Amino acid sequence: MxxxxxxxxxxxxxxxxxxxxxxxxxxxxxxxxxxxxxxxAPRREVLFFPSPVTCTAALLGGPGPAPCLCPLPHGDSPLARLLRRLLSARRSLELCLFAFSSPQLGRAVQLLHRRGVRVRLVTDSDYMVLTGSQMGSPHFAGIQVRHDQESGYMHHKFAIVDKKMLITGSLNWTTQAIQNNRENVLIVEDAEYVEPFLAEFERIWEEYNPANYTFFPTEKEQK
Amino acid sequence: MxxxxxxxxxxxxxxxxxxxxxxxxxxxxxxxxxxxxxxxAPRREVLFFPSPVTCTAALLGGPGPAPCLCPLPHGDSPLARLLRRLLSARRSLELCLFAFSSPQLGRAVQLLHRRGVRVRLVTDSDYMVLTGSQMGSPHFAGIQVRHDQESGYMHHKFAIVDKKMLITGSLNWTTQAIQNNRENVLIVEDAEYVEPFLAEFERIWEEYNPANYTFFPTEKEQK
Incomplete structure (x- = not known):
């Protein structure tokens, strides 16, 4: 066998x-x-504010390679993490912001524009003329800005980095909100969120195109 | 072989x-x-506003089983979807709302409270005394409400359903925001978002506990 x-x-x-x-x-x-x-795995992150005040010179291109000697703490903070996510943009940045007066966030957007990132900004017309608005800064020259023409508010507060990372929440981009308010910001890479927000941005961008303004009522509207 | x-x-x-x-x-x-x-798969949904005005009687328990005969459209809308997500609560509802004056959202919260869902609501002290605030409604009797004692705003606008679904975005719970503004709301079930928001709620809930109020400076603070 x-x-x-x-x-x-x-x-x-x-x-x-x-x-x-x-x-x-x-x-x-x-x-x-x-x-x-x-x-x-898609990035999923939450930032809560108020943020402690920390030095952001190293992130925003300080005077040189020497370490900053200012008296502010130099550790991490929700604002520093928000700046890092924004500054990771290489190709495009869509911004849809009710209010935009934070000097640090303004500087980050200017830096990206200077690096050749295509920046497009939509904002609320009531807010953009207020003192401190970053849209009034001469450094914003060259950045495409459009604003609403509606009675309601353009109340979104979101950014889309390289068409794949969404940054959204309750936070208006102001120093008051960053330093004093209870606020939240979500960092999101899941396509189920990024794609509808991109579509919403393009819809608003087209709708607020100055070429489509109607300053005088059309014949039909007059009737 | x-x-x-x-x-x-x-x-x-x-x-x-x-x-x-x-x-x-x-x-x-x-x-x-x-x-x-x-x-x-975890629910991932985005709602954009303004919402067209639609009849919400069927969702909010109208006068009876007969179909509503009011002249409003009876189709779907972002507000109707938001109400449906909220009304899915069976055990608990945490609310952290800067402003809360929408009658429909107020009615949904009252309904959940009457059904035995444990509702806890945190709001901003500046806003809660304004005309139209749902916190002033007698129907809110029995719902636990706490508010901030800070100079900054409690600017969150989120809800957590049964400790597993987060509803958050730019939308204040007001008729102005729902019907007139450009707003967004995310419906989220991923634990990476739900858990930090739950922790933030519990942190704020404890901090705003009236038992912890200090109406007079302590000896240490006086020095």
Whole structure:
């Protein structure tokens, strides 16, 4: 009953089949791990404010490579993390902001514009003429800005970085909100959120196109 | 060289190993599919406002089972979807709202309270005394409300349903915002967002506990 020499090929075939099965299984596991690592999990982050006041010179291009000697703390803060996310933009930045007067956030947007990132900004017409609005800064020259023409507020407060990261929440981009208010900001990369916000931006951008303004009622509206 | 009878057990062993490998692989695939179906994908939804005015009587418990005959459209709307998400609460509802004067949203919260859902509401002290605030409604009797004691605003606008669904965005819970403004609301079930917001709520709830009020400076503060 014990196998003789004649049995050897079958022995090999059985062993080979088992070995091949195991090798395929191992290969599948390896490929799955590689694919998962390649498709980095989407970033999901929450920032709460008020933010302690910290020095942001290192992030916003201080006077030089020497460490900043100002008396402010130089640690991390919600504002510093928000600035870092914004400054990660390489190609495009869409901004839809009810209020925009924070000098640090204004400086970050100017930096991105100077680096060649395509910046487009939509804002509320009531707010943009207020003192301190970043839209009044000469450094904003060259940045495309459009504003609403409606009686309601353009109350969004969101940014989209490189068409793949959404930054949105309750925070108006003002020093008052950053330093004094209870506020939240979500950093989101899930397409289920990023895509509708991108579509909303494009819809508003087109609607607020000055070429579409009607300063005088049309014949139809007059009737 | 061809196998004789002696080879049969090895033949079987080889076939059995291959069969077992394939069966295990198939079982693993089936189990993975079942597990994925069991863990429903987290809800990810965006609502944009302004919302067209629609009848919400059917959602908010109208006068009876008869269809509402009011002249408003009876279709879907961002407000109706927001109400449906809120009204899905079965156990708890945490509310952290800068402004809360929308009669429809107020009615939804009262309904949940009457159904035995534990409602806790944090708001901004400046806003809660304004005309139209839902906090002034006698129907809010029995709902736990706390408010800030700070110079900055409690500017959050979020709700947490049954400790697992976060509703947050730019929308203040006012008719002006719902009907006239450009606003956004995110519906979120990912734990990476829900858990920090729950922790923020509990932090604020404890901080605004009237038992912790200090109406007179302590000895230490007087020095």
């Amino acid at each position: 014990w196998p003789g020499l004649e049995a050897l090929p079958w022995r090999w075939a059985g062993g080979a089949a088992l070995g091949l099965g195991l090798a395929l299984e191992a290969l599948a596991l390896l490929l799955r791990g590689w694919w998962r690592r390649r498709r980095r | 061809w196998p004789g009878l002696e080879a049969l057990p090895w033949r079987w062993a080889g076939g059995a190993a291959l069969g077992l490998g394939l069966a295990l692989e198939a079982l693993a695939l089936l189990l993975r599919g079942w597990w994925r179906r069991r863990r429903r």
